[in-house]
Amino acid sequence: MPRRSVTDTAKTHQRILKHASHEFRSRGSAVGIADLMKDLGLTKGGFYRHFDSKDDLFVDAITLSFQETGERLEQIAEKAPDGQARTAIINAYLSQDHLDHPETWCTLPSLAPEIGRMPMAVRKRLDSTMLLYAERLSKYMKGETPQERRQNFMLLFSGMAGALALVRSFGEPELKQRALDLAREHYLKIFA
Amino acid sequence: MPRRSVTDTAKTHQRILKHASHEFRSRGSAVGIADLMKDLGLTKGGFYRHFDSKDDLFVDAITLSFQETGERLEQIAEKAPDGQARTAIINAYLSQDHLDHPETWCTLPSLAPEIGRMPMAVRKRLDSTMLLYAERLSKYMKGETPQERRQNFMLLFSGMAGALALVRSFGEPELKQRALDLAREHYLKIFA
DNA sequence: TGTACATCAGTGAACGCGCGTTCACTGATGTAC
DNA sequence: TGTACATCAGTGAACGCGCGTTCACTGATGTAC
Numbered sequence: 001m002p003r004r005s006v007t008d009t010a011k012t013h014q015r016i017l018k019h020a021s022h023e024f025r026s027r028g029s030a031v032g033i034a035d036l037m038k039d040l041g042l043t044k045g046g047f048y049r050h051f052d053s054k055d056d057l058f059v060d061a062i063t064l065s066f067q068e069t070g071e072r073l074e075q076i077a078e079k080a081p082d083g084q085a086r087t088a089i090i091n092a093y094l095s096q097d098h099l100d101h102p103e104t105w106c107t108l109p110s111l112a113p114e115i116g117r118m119p120m121a122v123r124k125r126l127d128s129t130m131l132l133y134a135e136r137l138s139k140y141m142k143g144e145t146p147q148e149r150r151q152n153f154m155l156l157f158s159g160m161a162g163a164l165a166l167v168r169s170f171g172e173p174e175l176k177q178r179a180l181d182l183a184r185e186h187y188l189k190i191f192a
Numbered sequence: 193m194p195r196r197s198v199t200d201t202a203k204t205h206q207r208i209l210k211h212a213s214h215e216f217r218s219r220g221s222a223v224g225i226a227d228l229m230k231d232l233g234l235t236k237g238g239f240y241r242h243f244d245s246k247d248d249l250f251v252d253a254i255t256l257s258f259q260e261t262g263e264r265l266e267q268i269a270e271k272a273p274d275g276q277a278r279t280a281i282i283n284a285y286l287s288q289d290h291l292d293h294p295e296t297w298c299t300l301p302s303l304a305p306e307i308g309r310m311p312m313a314v315r316k317r318l319d320s321t322m323l324l325y326a327e328r329l330s331k332y333m334k335g336e337t338p339q340e341r342r343q344n345f346m347l348l349f350s351g352m353a354g355a356l357a358l359v360r361s362f363g364e365p366e367l368k369q370r371a372l373d374l375a376r377e378h379y380l381k382i383f384a
Numbered sequence: 385t386g387t388a389c390a391t392c393a394g395t396g397a398a399c400g401c402g403c404g405t406t407c408a409c410t411g412a413t414g415t416a417c
Numbered sequence: 418t419g420t421a422c423a424t425c426a427g428t429g430a431a432c433g434c435g436c437g438t439t440c441a442c443t444g445a446t447g448t449a450c
């Protein structure tokens with residue numbers, strides 16, 4: 001197949017990125033390049049016209065994930081009634097929808113431990129991505145100073161991510177339900 | 193090589209289990225059977241005299257992990273001065289040692305998301321393991337009733353696990369240090 | 385207590401399979417004049 | 418505006434490698450008499 005126009009090339013690049021960011025979140029970082037490309041109707045050879053390596057794709061896909069989730073939570077906060085932004089964020093983060101759809105939500109409960117095992121080069125590049133996510137949502141946190149709000153963001157989000165990861169690890173549906181409800185009530189009480 | 197005595201066979205079984213439980217925690221569930229056996233001076237073919245499949249090994253190794261960590265935290269709680277058991281547990285869980293040595297500590301911050309992606313059969317078998325871990329440590333939690341203490345265990349441990357997983361994902365050492373200290377102070381304040 | 389035989393822990397080669405990456409090739413797109 | 422040529426997105430085969438699992442074989446251990 002022949003060369004493509006610059007706009008088509010850019011579109012393909014974005015399609016790979018978006019699909020990878022969904023697949024990594026729902027299936028983990030071990031998702032294969034051949035599978036990703038096949039899902040898009042492409043062959044694996046063409047991948048390297050868009051990314052230097054799988055690690056490169058991973059960094060870009062995770063960055064996109066944090067951007068998507070940041071934007072989504074920002075919108076939820078903005079649409080909430082006055083003074084209810086933080087409550088809305090917590091309810092959304094600990095919702096049934098987030099539990100059931102890792103692919104369109106936060107990367108942390110899906111991939112945090114795997115990111116921790118990535119090469120240092122990858123993790124350094126993701127630091128700024130995560131700090132940007134924190135910056136974007138800190139404004140909705142409790143606290144007098146920006147620093148205090150940033151700290152509360154770290155505590156709230158790492159806590160909710162841990163809760164969601166634990167709930168997802170349970171097999172029994174009833175157990176999952178009870179644990180998710182418990183976590184939601186707790187974080188609303190402590191942070192909202 | 194010939195057949196081994198029943199005691200030697202049992203020892204080898206335990207050696208595989210213990211090593212696997214360390215390796216899964218430090219490198220993730222993708223650790224290979226050939227590597228595990230080689231580390232113990234054995235060849236991969238012999239693995240199937242001890243376990244039916246890798247999934248079987250995984251379940252047993254994770255079960256051992258929770259038992260080890262449960263026992264370890266229990267001892268820390270028992271050795272603590274009167275009324276300091278919970279404080280001692282939180283300080284140990286959010287210690288530099290836990291941050292740096294996933295292989296000998298809690299499975300949750302290392303593997304919770306990966307467990308969530310395992311076949312249902314595996315997850316169902318791990319439910320009881322995790323509930324036993326909860327049962328064992330709930331007695332040190334705040335709360336009037338056993339149920340309340342169990343709930344506080346879930347919230348505290350999923351929160352601390354999430355914090356540890358996030359801290360481990362950071363590349364920058366300074367950032368890690370600050371985030372770990374922040375989490376420790378927070379959980380001591382909220383739960384101790 | 386001694387002998388004959390069945391059991392099975394561990395080896396090492398092989399199974400089919402999937403991985404990330406490379407590469408010669410194609411032909412439409414983009415560019416230079 | 419039209420022509421000649423360079424570029425490069427995508428294909429499909431191949432690279433070396435590692436995966437989980439199976440299997441014939443070995444010989445000391447365990448067992449039955």
